[in-house]
Amino acid sequence: MARYRDNVEAVRNLVRPAEVHRDVYIDDEVFQLEMEHLFANTWVYIGHDSQVPNPGDYFGTTIGLQPVLMARHTDQTVKVLFNRCPHKGTRITTETCGNTGKFFRCPYHAWSFKTDGSLLAIPLKKGYENTGIEQSHAGQGMTPVRHVHNYRGFVFAKINDFGPGFEEFFGESLSSFDNMIDRSPVGRLEVAGGPLRYMHNCNWKMLVENQTDTCHPMVAHESSAGTAVNVWKNAPPGTKKPMAVEIFAPFMSPYEFFENMGIRVWPNGHGHTGVHHSIHSDYSAIPGYFEKMVAAYGEERAKHILGENRHNTVYFPNLMIKGPIQLIRLFKPLAPNKTLVESYTFRLVDAPDVLLERTQMYNRLINAPTSVVGHDDLEMYERAQEGLHVDANQWVNVQRLYDPNEPVDVTAETNGTTEWQMRNQFHAWQKFMTMSM
Amino acid sequence: MTSPTDKEIIDFVIHEARLLDQHRFEEWLALYTDDAYYWMPLEWGQTDPKLVGSLMYEDKLLLQIRVERLKGNRTFSQKPKSRCHHVLQTPQIDSRDDAKGEYVTWTPMHYIETRHDDQQLYAAWATHTLTVVGGVLKIKLKRVDLVNCEAAFGNIQLFM
Numbered sequence: 001m002a003r004y005r006d007n008v009e010a011v012r013n014l015v016r017p018a019e020v021h022r023d024v025y026i027d028d029e030v031f032q033l034e035m036e037h038l039f040a041n042t043w044v045y046i047g048h049d050s051q052v053p054n055p056g057d058y059f060g061t062t063i064g065l066q067p068v069l070m071a072r073h074t075d076q077t078v079k080v081l082f083n084r085c086p087h088k089g090t091r092i093t094t095e096t097c098g099n100t101g102k103f104f105r106c107p108y109h110a111w112s113f114k115t116d117g118s119l120l121a122i123p124l125k126k127g128y129e130n131t132g133i134e135q136s137h138a139g140q141g142m143t144p145v146r147h148v149h150n151y152r153g154f155v156f157a158k159i160n161d162f163g164p165g166f167e168e169f170f171g172e173s174l175s176s177f178d179n180m181i182d183r184s185p186v187g188r189l190e191v192a193g194g195p196l197r198y199m200h201n202c203n204w205k206m207l208v209e210n211q212t213d214t215c216h217p218m219v220a221h222e223s224s225a226g227t228a229v230n231v232w233k234n235a236p237p238g239t240k241k242p243m244a245v246e247i248f249a250p251f252m253s254p255y256e257f258f259e260n261m262g263i264r265v266w267p268n269g270h271g272h273t274g275v276h277h278s279i280h281s282d283y284s285a286i287p288g289y290f291e292k293m294v295a296a297y298g299e300e301r302a303k304h305i306l307g308e309n310r311h312n313t314v315y316f317p318n319l320m321i322k323g324p325i326q327l328i329r330l331f332k333p334l335a336p337n338k339t340l341v342e343s344y345t346f347r348l349v350d351a352p353d354v355l356l357e358r359t360q361m362y363n364r365l366i367n368a369p370t371s372v373v374g375h376d377d378l379e380m381y382e383r384a385q386e387g388l389h390v391d392a393n394q395w396v397n398v399q400r401l402y403d404p405n406e407p408v409d410v411t412a413e414t415n416g417t418t419e420w421q422m423r424n425q426f427h428a429w430q431k432f433m434t435m436s437m
Numbered sequence: 438m439t440s441p442t443d444k445e446i447i448d449f450v451i452h453e454a455r456l457l458d459q460h461r462f463e464e465w466l467a468l469y470t471d472d473a474y475y476w477m478p479l480e481w482g483q484t485d486p487k488l489v490g491s492l493m494y495e496d497k498l499l500l501q502i503r504v505e506r507l508k509g510n511r512t513f514s515q516k517p518k519s520r521c522h523h524v525l526q527t528p529q530i531d532s533r534d535d536a537k538g539e540y541v542t543w544t545p546m547h548y549i550e551t552r553h554d555d556q557q558l559y560a561a562w563a564t565h566t567l568t569v570v571g572g573v574l575k576i577k578l579k580r581v582d583l584v585n586c587e588a589a590f591g592n593i594q595l596f597m
Contacts, residue, residue, distance in 0.1 A: 192490070195490075196479065200591075201591070222511050223509045223512035231498065242496075340589055357488060363490055364490070364494060369492065369589075369593050370477065374592070376514045379513045379514035379592075
């Protein structure tokens with residue numbers, strides 16, 4: 001029996017001000033409704049336009065469970081198309097990326113499409129004369145995703161007409177993207193190779209919530225970051241602190257550090273940790289980099305850009321970016337209890353290579369399936385996915401530093417250990433789930 | 438030590454896998470030179486370990502952190518502990534430079550890691566760059582190329 005489909009009230013009641021019902025993590029029907037509503041009403045990250053530099057270049061990904069591809073059209077604009085042939089449904093491309101030339105050609109019956117999806121040719125076309133093919137779905141070509149926005153290279157798409165436009169949806173939160181991009185002396189990023197791909201047997205939202213959970217690093221990561229600190233203590237005095245220790249050690253900072261770093265929430269479920277400082281604040285300077293930044297921006301602005309060390313910025317629903325590290329993590333839902341995490345790294349164009357070296361090292365140490373930090377995070381998520389089947393308590397608590405008068409959909413800065421950003425995400429979840437029901 | 442024989446080189450590579458299977462991690466780590474690296478590329482035929490992403494590219498300090506972590510009481514992802522099992526083809530000696538004391542072997546292998554009820558099988562090629570330090574063979578670089586290096590994986594917690 002359907003408990004949630006066609007029952008807006010039941011969906012809305014899954015979220016209370018400071019707790020959420022376990023069905024948002026474990027229920028098949030809620031997951032299916034997320035795919036139909038939440039992932040269709042919000043702006044979902046597709047890819048970076050440096051992945052498709054030339055006309056005919058394409059990159060395949062998903063919005064929710066639906067395969068889409070991002071393509072560079074002949075007029076240089078970036079299009080996002082549903083990745084299926086309008087004829088029989090065959091996926092047009094299966095390679096993650098490539099160049100299709102002037103047109104896409106379905107490998108099943110050789111229907112071909114321009115790189116904006118419009119129908120180019122059908123073999124033996126006379127077989128469709130006077131059949132009304134022009135009025136059919138098939139006659140329209142590959143269906144484009146209706147709303148696409150390229151923000152300084154980062155391409156987002158929204159399937160439905162419901163929900164706010166791009167600027168309204170993201171608002172001031174785009175400042176985190178700006179900071180990451182401005183860290184290039186020429187204001188440009190390039191994707192640096194394929195992502196680390198890490199399979200998680202848990203719900204996608206657990207990962208998103210963990211991005212602004214500042215009370216877990218010193219606990220869950222004691223075995224990795226704490227061990228790194230201890231092993232490093234045995235190094236001969238005067239040894240230069242290695243980059244790896246600079247990356248690991250701040251995870252062991254005390255609660256006070258995380259309280260003081262601050263959290264900022266924005267409307268529509270976005271927010272970030274590290275308002276005043278973060279675990280990325282005290283990395284060694286890279287020789288030659290600051291000089292390049294000063295030459296490009298002037299000293300004051302260069303200092304301002306590099307002084308902003310935001311930790312994790314969550315772009316609702318399923319993206320996190322780390323400006324000071326130039327990496328992003330995309331949490332792709334596959335099932336209520338299955339999530340694929342893709343972690344992409346970026347090169348700051350015209351900056352020293354050592355920065356990219358640090359970016360890649362961070363990604364390996366923290367985000368890889370072989371990462372000792374990742375191991376313990378995944379262990380926590382999978383234990384939660386199992387524990388939520390306990391019937392005696394069916395609610396997940398997000399009450400830390402909750403104020404009963406807490407406003408919703410506002411911009412606010414507060415104590416860095418608050419769970420306000422998690423509440424903010426669930427308020428947005430409720431809103432974007434139900435607006436098209 | 439005079440130059441190692443082919444048999445000594447082959448036995449060394451096989452012994453390394455045995456130490457891992459028996460959780461003798463400190464003895465295992467002692468097989469590596471102080472400037473050694475353990476590398477698991479992310480891309481097929483990858484040549485750059487630093488500016489291109491990898492699953493692992495770890496110096497001895499990072500390997501030591503892993504070995505210490507596996508012993509820890511608050512290493513939650515190792516409660517219960519993982520176990521592993523190597524099946525190696527006979528290592529092939531790809532190059533031998535007695536003057537320089539450098540030997541490169543190529544070893545196709547299957548690697549199994551288990552924890553709880555889960556058992557995962559990986560297929561890989563291990564390339565060992567060996568050297569002689571103080572009369573004994575040591576590993577300067579161990580490169581593990583997974584056949585499906587760019588695939589999505591769950592936790593890989595031990596060493597291949």
